[in-house]
Amino acid sequence: MTPPILAAENLSMAFGRFLALKNVTVSFDRNTLAAIIGPNGAGKSTFFNAISGAFAPSSGRVIYEGRDITGSPQHAFARMGIAKSFQITNVFPQLTTHENVRVACQMRRARFDILTPRESLGDLSDKADRLLGTVGLAGARKRPAADLAHGQQRGLEIALALACDPKLLLLDEPTAGMSPEETVGMMNLIVRLAAERTVILVEHKMKLVMGICQRVIVLHHGELLADGSPEEVRANTEVRRVYLGQNV
Amino acid sequence: MEAFRPQVDFIARHRVAAVVVFLSLFPLLVPYQALAVNILIFGLYAMGFNILFGYTGMLSFGHAAFLGTGSYGAGIAIVHLGWPWYVAIATGVAAATAVGMVVGFLAIRARGIYFAMVTLALAQCVYYVFFQAETYTGGENGLRGVEVGVIDLFGWRLDFVDPTVKYYVVLAFVAFALWFVSRVLGSPFGAVIETVRENERRAQACGYDVARTKLVAFVISAALCGLAGTLRALHLSIVPIDSLHYLTSGLVVMMCLLGGMGTFFGPFVGAATLLLIEETFTNLTRHWQLITGVVFMACVLFFPRGIWGSILHWIRREGR
Ligand SMILES: Nc1ncnc2c1ncn2[C@@H]1O[C@H](COP(=O)(O)OP(=O)(O)O)[C@@H](O)[C@H]1O
Ligand SMILES: [Mg+2]
Numbered sequence: 001m002t003p004p005i006l007a008a009e010n011l012s013m014a015f016g017r018f019l020a021l022k023n024v025t026v027s028f029d030r031n032t033l034a035a036i037i038g039p040n041g042a043g044k045s046t047f048f049n050a051i052s053g054a055f056a057p058s059s060g061r062v063i064y065e066g067r068d069i070t071g072s073p074q075h076a077f078a079r080m081g082i083a084k085s086f087q088i089t090n091v092f093p094q095l096t097t098h099e100n101v102r103v104a105c106q107m108r109r110a111r112f113d114i115l116t117p118r119e120s121l122g123d124l125s126d127k128a129d130r131l132l133g134t135v136g137l138a139g140a141r142k143r144p145a146a147d148l149a150h151g152q153q154r155g156l157e158i159a160l161a162l163a164c165d166p167k168l169l170l171l172d173e174p175t176a177g178m179s180p181e182e183t184v185g186m187m188n189l190i191v192r193l194a195a196e197r198t199v200i201l202v203e204h205k206m207k208l209v210m211g212i213c214q215r216v217i218v219l220h221h222g223e224l225l226a227d228g229s230p231e232e233v234r235a236n237t238e239v240r241r242v243y244l245g246q247n248v
Numbered sequence: 249m250e251a252f253r254p255q256v257d258f259i260a261r262h263r264v265a266a267v268v269v270f271l272s273l274f275p276l277l278v279p280y281q282a283l284a285v286n287i288l289i290f291g292l293y294a295m296g297f298n299i300l301f302g303y304t305g306m307l308s309f310g311h312a313a314f315l316g317t318g319s320y321g322a323g324i325a326i327v328h329l330g331w332p333w334y335v336a337i338a339t340g341v342a343a344a345t346a347v348g349m350v351v352g353f354l355a356i357r358a359r360g361i362y363f364a365m366v367t368l369a370l371a372q373c374v375y376y377v378f379f380q381a382e383t384y385t386g387g388e389n390g391l392r393g394v395e396v397g398v399i400d401l402f403g404w405r406l407d408f409v410d411p412t413v414k415y416y417v418v419l420a421f422v423a424f425a426l427w428f429v430s431r432v433l434g435s436p437f438g439a440v441i442e443t444v445r446e447n448e449r450r451a452q453a454c455g456y457d458v459a460r461t462k463l464v465a466f467v468i469s470a471a472l473c474g475l476a477g478t479l480r481a482l483h484l485s486i487v488p489i490d491s492l493h494y495l496t497s498g499l500v501v502m503m504c505l506l507g508g509m510g511t512f513f514g515p516f517v518g519a520a521t522l523l524l525i526e527e528t529f530t531n532l533t534r535h536w537q538l539i540t541g542v543v544f545m546a547c548v549l550f551f552p553r554g555i556w557g558s559i560l561h562w563i564r565r566e567g568r
Contacts, residue, residue, distance in 0.1 A: 073457070074449075074452040075452050075453075075455050075457045075458070076455075077453070078453060078454055078455030079455045083453070084453055086449075086450075086453075090447060090449055090450045090453070091447065091450060092443050092446035092450060092451075093446060093447070094446055095442065095443070095446060102439070103440065103442075103443055103454070104454045106436050106439065106440075107454055107455040107456060108455070110435075110436035110437070111437070111440060111457070111461075112437055112460075112461075112464060113435055113436045113437055114431070114432045114435045114437040114438075114464075114468075115431055115432075115435060116435060116436065117434050117435065118434060118435060118436055118439060121436060160450065160453075160454060161453075163454065164454065164455055
């Protein structure tokens with residue numbers, strides 16, 4: 001059995017005296033699609049931020065491919081192959097859609113190169129176009145990111161995350177604010193992406209993920225409530241209680 | 249404008265050459281040469297500042313420290329050390345770069361208004377040091393006697409006192425700086441600094457070390473402002489202490505905003521506008537600064553992109 005790509009060991013996060021995350025231990029297998037679910041305020045984003053490098057956890061460790069990466073700076077994560085999309089759209093608003101992705105693609109090749117022209121890295125421009133095609137934004141390449149519709153910006157967000165060729169893709173509520181049709185498109189895209197890499201998806205709408213994930217992790221009040229296959233989680237009485245009244 | 253699309257694109261592609269040609273003819277439009285030289289030098293100062301302000305999105309209120317250090321570095325090299333003018337320029341630029349590394353290192357940890365305050369405070373420290381080191385800097389009287397009479401270029405002797413010669417010698421340095429800045433902005437690094445301006449968190453998540461990127465941009469900016477300072481010392485034959493004054497730091501912010509932040513040619517437009525207003529109205533009224541203030545406010549209110557920025561915006565919109 002291959003070791004997990006990512007493991008969280010006893011992760012806790014305190015904001016002042018409030019514990020948003022309490023001793024959470026989970027590990028994620030390679031090339032699977034896992035979902036972290038739970039009601040609003042459950043600590044999903046906090047967990048997501050702790051494993052994606054936005055901040056170091058108050059205690060506990062994050063192990064990636066056998067290495068302890070707890071507290072590594074944010075920029076180190078993309079270089080290690082861990083990419084993320086934010087719950088609140090985070091793009092480069094004044095740059096064109098294409099330039100958004102092109103500059104993200106450039107990261108491994110040229111960070112402090114001040115004297116060669118950008119055009120000499122022409123293959124990166126092609127790669128950016130390919131990624132825009134993947135997320136269905138090929139037609140919007142010349143438009144400033146600020147001019148895109150909300151759903152398109154969510155797509156751009158994914159393309160930006162894919163630019164560093166991640167082995168592990170972390171998505172925080174990628175469908176937030178999307179229409180039902182857009183949501184279906186996004187879920188299909190995520191399934192396609194998960195065929196080639198590990199994807200961890202944060203979502204508060206349980207229904208969306210049940211059909212597509214191999215693994216579901218439920219957080220509640222900062223604690224791990226359940227962890228297993230969608231069937232196991234669906235059968236879990238604790239989970240049923242938390243999601244009371246909803247069709248699990 | 250649609251009809252001129254190819255011409256506009258051509259100029260945009262050859263922006264360095266276009267600006268140099270314009271600046272070569274510029275003295276014909278200006279009342280006298282010393283003013284033209286001043287505009288060149290302040291245009292360069294504003295261009296250096298613009299890398300940080302317009303492209304990286306960091307508002308410094310302490311850039312006089314680099315202009316002044318460049319001036320004093322070159323001045324001291326000539327007056328006290330008797331070094332040739334070109335070594336003096338290199339010395340001034342090196343000194344400004346070194347000060348830029350220290351100030352930048354200390355300031356980039358802060359953001360927004362705090363960053364502006366830290367740069368202002370550190371620039372005041374630099375002012376104080378040069379003010380106190382009277383033996384070398386002349387203190388409040390400034391450093392006098394930065395005389396460069398004849399420039400010897402491989403046996404080709406240029407009379408630096410002749411205003412026209414002086415203008416074109418300074419222009420040669422400005423042309424080099426324009427080329428350099430154009431290369432930097434067009435480079436992969438130039439793309440990265442724009443992502444820092446647009447969204448630091450996303451730049452970091454994309455794998456860019458934002459702190460180091462900011463520091464490099466800061467140092468490049470300081471070096472260019474230092475070059476402007478060295479040229480100013482040679483131009484004035486004196487280094488006035490107000491080179492380091494916070495008003496000089498504020499002036500470059502105004503020039504950049506007035507001309508158009510984040511545009512290639514805007515800093516020169518801003519420098520020319522402010523210096524021409526000053527030149528025209530100082531002779532007419534003691535209250536010329538009021539006029540500068542009114543023009544500046546009108547610009548901020550009605551043309552927030554600045555003069556050149558608005559022109560570019562109009563050309564681009566018409567072109568669609
Ligand atoms: N930066 C913060 N400071 C203080 N409290 C926070 C912070 N971030 C999150 N919280 C709190 O932690 C809890 C979990 O938040 P979050 O992880 O965003 O939940 P979820 O993403 O599951 O909706 C919430 O009660 C929230 O108010
Ligand atoms: Mg959340």
